[in-house]
Each structure stands twice: as C-alpha cells, then as structure tokens.
Amino acid sequence: xxxxxxxxxxxxxxxxxxxxxxxxxxxxxxxxxxxxxxxxxxxxxxxxxxxxxxxxxxxxxxxxxxxxxxxxxxxxxxxxxxxxxxxxxxxxxxxxxxxxxxxxxxxxxxxxxxxxxxxxxxxxxxxxxxxxxxxxxxxxxxxxxxxxxxxxxxxxxxxxxxxxxxxxxxxxxxxxxxxxxxxxxxxxxxxxxxxxxxxxxxxxxxxxxxxxxxxxxxxxxxxxxxxxxxxxxxxxxxxxxxxxxxxxxxxxxxxxxxxxxxxxxxxxxxxxxxxxxxxxxxxxxxxxxxxxxxxxxxxxxxxxxxxxxxxxxxxxxxxxxxxxxxxxxxxxxxxxxxxxxxxxxxxxxxxxxxxxxx
Numbered sequence: 001x002x003x004x005x006x007x008x009x010x011x012x013x014x015x016x017x018x019x020x021x022x023x024x025x026x027x028x029x030x031x032x033x034x035x036x037x038x039x040x041x042x043x044x045x046x047x048x049x050x051x052x053x054x055x056x057x058x059x060x061x062x063x064x065x066x067x068x069x070x071x072x073x074x075x076x077x078x079x080x081x082x083x084x085x086x087x088x089x090x091x092x093x094x095x096x097x098x099x100x101x102x103x104x105x106x107x108x109x110x111x112x113x114x115x116x117x118x119x120x121x122x123x124x125x126x127x128x129x130x131x132x133x134x135x136x137x138x139x140x141x142x143x144x145x146x147x148x149x150x151x152x153x154x155x156x157x158x159x160x161x162x163x164x165x166x167x168x169x170x171x172x173x174x175x176x177x178x179x180x181x182x183x184x185x186x187x188x189x190x191x192x193x194x195x196x197x198x199x200x201x202x203x204x205x206x207x208x209x210x211x212x213x214x215x216x217x218x219x220x221x222x223x224x225x226x227x228x229x230x231x232x233x234x235x236x237x238x239x240x241x242x243x244x245x246x247x248x249x250x251x252x253x254x255x256x257x258x259x260x261x262x263x264x265x266x267x268x269x270x271x272x273x274x275x276x277x278x279x280x281x282x283x284x285x286x287x288x289x290x291x292x293x294x295x296x297x298x299x300x301x302x303x304x305x306x307x308x309x310x311x312x313x314x315x316x317x318x319x320x321x322x323x324x325x326x327x328x329x330x331x332x333x334x335x336x337x338x339x340x341x342x343x344x345x346x347x348x349x350x351x352x353x354x355x356x357x358x
Contacts (some may be wrong), residue, residue: 004049005142005203011340013221020224021049021113028223033225036316039191042149044225048195052116054109056153058132061105067090068126068265069099070249070258076101081169083257085249086122090337091269092245093252095119096237098186100171105132108182110143110344112239126265142203144178146210147193147230150217154265155183155194158206163340165196177202188227189196190234190354201269229313232322235283235353241294242310242324248273249297251326253281278328283308283353284337286321288346298325309339318355323348 001026010017015026018249028035038044056065065073071084078101086094095115100108110118116138123134146155155163159174163183166172171184179199188194198206211219228238237243237252248266249258250273260267286292292312297305312323322338329348331337338345 001035002050005049005200005208006045006144008050008205009207010047015221015223018224019053023113025050026223028225028257029221030089032225032229033222033316035220035222036229037232038220039189039222040225040317040353041149041211042220043146043154043214044220044222044226045207045214045220046145046147047143047207048145049142049200050113052111052113052119052136052138052141053093053197054111054144055102055106055135055137056109056118056132057103057106057135058130059105060130061107061132062161064127064132066106066264067130068123068260069101070254070264070266070270072259072262073099073107076107079171081171081184083169083256085243085254086119087249087264087270088122088245089266089268090246091248091266091273093243093247093249094122094245094255095269096239096243096247100182100184106238114240114318129233140200141303142198142200143206144196144203144210145187145189145259146196147187147189147222148191150219151191151193154214154217154219156248158209159183166194167348177205181206188236189228189230190236198251228287228311229316230310232324233315233317233354235324237324238311244252245314247279247326248277248297250274251277251279251281278330279326280331281324281326281329282337282350284325284348284350285315285318285355286323286325286339286346286348287336288348289321290339290346291321291343292323292325292348298327299330299338299345301336303338303340303345305340306337315355321348322353322355324353
C-alpha cells in the first residue's frame with residue numbers, strides 16, 4: 001500500500017490505520033462520533049493527500065476538458081473551481097472531480113485516489129489531437145483539509161493572513177518555505193472549510209503548524225470514518241458506493257453538473273437515460289430504529305425489493321440512521337420505504353439531505 005507524506009504523523013498520533021484506495025490511511029483517532037462533532041462545532045484537519053492531481057495546460061485545454069467533462073468548463077474563471085464528472089461512452093460516471101483554473105490555459109484536476117490510474121489512462125486515450133499537455137503530479141502533492149466553523153480562524157492564524165474574502169469554490173496562493181500553497185475554499189463535509197495543496201516535502205510542517213496553532217480552537221485530527229459520516233449527512237456521493245461506471249448523472253441526481261447544450265463523451269446515452277432509465281438515487285432517514293448499510297435491500301410495503309442502499313450510517317448530529325440508495329420505481333420525497341435489516345422490514349422515509357430543522 002502507498003503512504004501519504006503524513007503517514008508518520010498518524011502513527012505518532014496512534015491513529016487506527018486502514019487500506020483505502022490503495023493507501024494506508026487513518027480511519028479514526030479518538031473516535032468517529034467525537035471527530036464528527038469536532039468538525040461540526042469547532043475545527044478538524046484531515047489528511048487527504050491520497051487524492052490525485054492532474055494538470056492540463058495548452059491552447060486547447062478548455063476544449064479538451066469540455067469534451068471529457070459533463071459540466072461547462074467555460075464558466076470556470078481563473079482562481080475558481082468547479083465540481084464535475086467524467087463520463088464514458090455509455091454515459092456512466094468514470095469519476096467525479098473538482099477542476100481548478102490556475103491560469104488562462106492551465107487547469108488542475110483533483111480526482112479520487114482509487115481512480116487515479118483509471119482516470120489518467122482515460123484522459124491520455126482521449127486527448128487525441130487536442131493541443132494541450134497532461135501532467136500527473138499526484139505523487140508530488142500533499143493535501144490537507146481544514147474543516148469546521150473555526151477553520152477560518154485557524155487558517156488565518158497559521159498563515160498570518162485574512163482569508164475572509166475567499167468565497168466558496170474560490171482559491172488563492174501563498175508562499176511558505178519558498179514553496180507555493182494553493183488555499184481553496186472547498187471541502188467534503190458540509191461545514192465551512194479549506195483545502196490546501198502543497199509540495200509533499202512541506203506537508204508535515206504545515207500539519208504540525210495546524211496542530212500547534214489550533215489547540216485553543218478545539219482542533220482535532222480527523223479520520224476517514226468521520227469524513228464519511230460528515231459527507232453522508234449532506235447527501236454527498238462517494239465514488240464506488242453511490243456512483244460508478246454503470247450509473248449516469250441523471251440516475252445519480254447530478255444533472256446540475258451536466259450541460260446538455262454542449263457536446264461531450266456519453267452525452268447521447270445520458271439523454272437516453274433521462275427518457276428510459278427507471279433507476280434513481282434517493283436519500284432517506286430511518287423512522288424505525290436501525291442503521292442502514294451498503295448493500296441492504298430497499299423494499300416496498302409488501303416486502304418486494306425495489307432497490308439497494310449504497311451508503312448508510314448513524315448520523316452523529318441527528319441521532320438517526322440515514323442513507324443513500326437507488327430504487328427502480330418512481331420514488332418521491334416523503335414516500336415511505338422499508339429496509340431489510342436482519343430479516344426485518346424497518347420503516348424509512350425518503351427525504352432531501354441535508355436534514356433541516358432536526
């Protein structure tokens with residue numbers, strides 16, 4: 001398994017380590033619920049250096065990215081970012097990603113760790129005659145995520161600057177130890193926060209600076225376990241669970257990042273999916289006591305299977321089971337469904353995440 005630049009720091013902090021996307025990563029330090037609440041109420045730091053970073057540069061960069069991505073790349077201004085996805089010839093999602101526009105003809109693509117090789121090979125295959133260059137910097141970049149309501153206080157303190165002006169999905173650059181750091185107002189938790197991209201050689205120093213300066217803010221290091229519960233409370237997809245090569249953006253409720261007014265790979269199949277597919281993503285919360293898990297069957301009131309859970313957990317914030325899944329019949333917000341858990345049918349309700357007003 002691969003190790004991130006912060007591996008030794010996790011060992012010193014006695015983190016529980018697991019295999020994730022081919023990397024050995026911290027799943028938790030003090031406990032998932034404790035870490036979850038820390039992010040919701042104070043501030044936490046995550047090692048997400050396992051993510052992949054590709055750079056696309058050259059005169060045809062915009063044209064190329066508009067061809068391989070579903071979203072409208074024309075809308076990305078310099079120093080802003082955009083959520084996006086790659087789709088295959090069948091309209092299935094190869095990966096979801098964030099694209100940062102670093103210059104007039106330069107973009108950084110941040111992809112999921114488990115898909116780095118697959119995504120890279122796909123882009124190399126599709127670049128054809130486009131006048132642009134691809135560079136894979138995944139092994140050279142460290143990535144720290146700072147999340148929570150006090151994240152702005154911590155980032156301001158560590159860098160001795162005021163980042164209050166930095167809007168959501170905007171980024172700026174700073175120089176530390178003669179090295180460039182990208183500071184982005186993005187994250188995967190639903191709480192306020194920042195993601196910092198830097199040379200792997202200085203990642204440990206920045207991590208330690210955060211730990212040192214964050215003590216009075218209630219800072220804790222956060223593992224992948226809480227990262228998962230945090231994103232599920234918001235209804236954010238996890239590649240490999242909730243979206244994959246056989247699921248279209250329409251089925252995954254991702255048409256808001258899919259621009260059918262332009263031409264891109266898989267567009268016609270996505271249009272067919274809109275007309276013909278009966279598979280549709282839902283969010284739900286448990287009414288009966290129970291915790292949904294990946295793979296559990298979703299049933300109607302008669303016990304007939306109508307779908308499957310793709311992600312599920314116990315929400316530390318709302319103290320109920322919540323989940324994401326797909327059904328094969330027309331399901332609407334407010335509908336009652338049943339989950340088959342340990343040979344029992346437990347009642348749940350289709351909702352729109354995040355949960356509002358408790």
